[in-house]
Amino acid sequence: MTDPVLYIGNKNYSSWSFRPWIGMRTAGIAFEEKLVPFDMGAGNPAFKAFSPTGKVPVLVDGDVTIWESLAILDHVARRHPEAGLWPENLNDRSKAMAMSSEMVSSFSALRSACPMNMRRERKPIETTPAILADVARIQSLWSGCLENSGGPFLFGAFSIADAMFAPVVNRLDVYAFETGPVVTDYMARMKALPAWREWEAAGRAEPWVVAEDEA
Incomplete structure (x- = not known):
């Protein structure tokens, strides 16, 4: 199985990218990182190539594309219940x-x-x-x-x-x-x-x- 691809923006600034990235990395969930930088407040027109909203982050997992931080984390938590990303209780x-x-x-x-x-x-x-x-x-x-x-x-x-x-x-x-x-x-x-x-x-x-x- 191919690792999912996580598209992110600048690590200095992109808070929404940071959320799924640190969650997946800390939980030990493998993924391929693709950083597409923005140097303007409006983002980067190149995001449109992979993001339906023109924003980051985006996770591409096989044939599914997920474009929101919490949804990405919930998706990988369901894919990898052994990672314990949601509390057991x-x-x-x-x-x-x-x-x-x-x-x-x-x-x-x-x-x-x-x-x-x-x-x-x-x-x-x-x-x-x-x-x-x-x-x-x-x-x-x-x-x-x-x-x-x-x-x-x-x-x-x-x-x-x-x-x-x-x-x-x-x-x-x-x-x-x-x-x-x-x-x-x-x-x-x-x-x-x-x-x-x-x-x-x-x-x-x-x-x-x-x-x-x-x-």
Whole structure:
């Protein structure tokens, strides 16, 4: 069987690409990576060759094409149940799906003001009540999960929920938001993952630069 192909954008900036990439890499699921860079805020017209939406990421697995981060992760979790990408406990699995879906649909203030940027100098920005409300909600979600599971990740073992929130770890870090000790320790564990370090090193080495107001 041929490995699926994961099309991604710039590792320094593409938060949606980071999510399935770190999930699959951490779970040990084999895939072929194809990076198609963008050097403009609108993306890259070349994405249309493989992406029905003109965006990344896209997973091509045999005769099926999947074009959304959470759907990609759910697809590979179903293909590889032995990888444990969803929690075993039914209630935890449902909660992990709810959290992952909330990540897809919410936190627009934080995402707009603080694009993922692996090589950004760590410094704060001027915040708004909406940004701070997003950060507070995220910290509440993480803290509650970690206290219930005992860690080291949101539901004990690394799961799709951790992968979906991975770019937020970068955001809270490089934009220097204040975090409580439970959240701070969790962020350190995420950044220590071999897959995180591999992605970050590649992102820092990329030549492409996108202005913060375009990323």
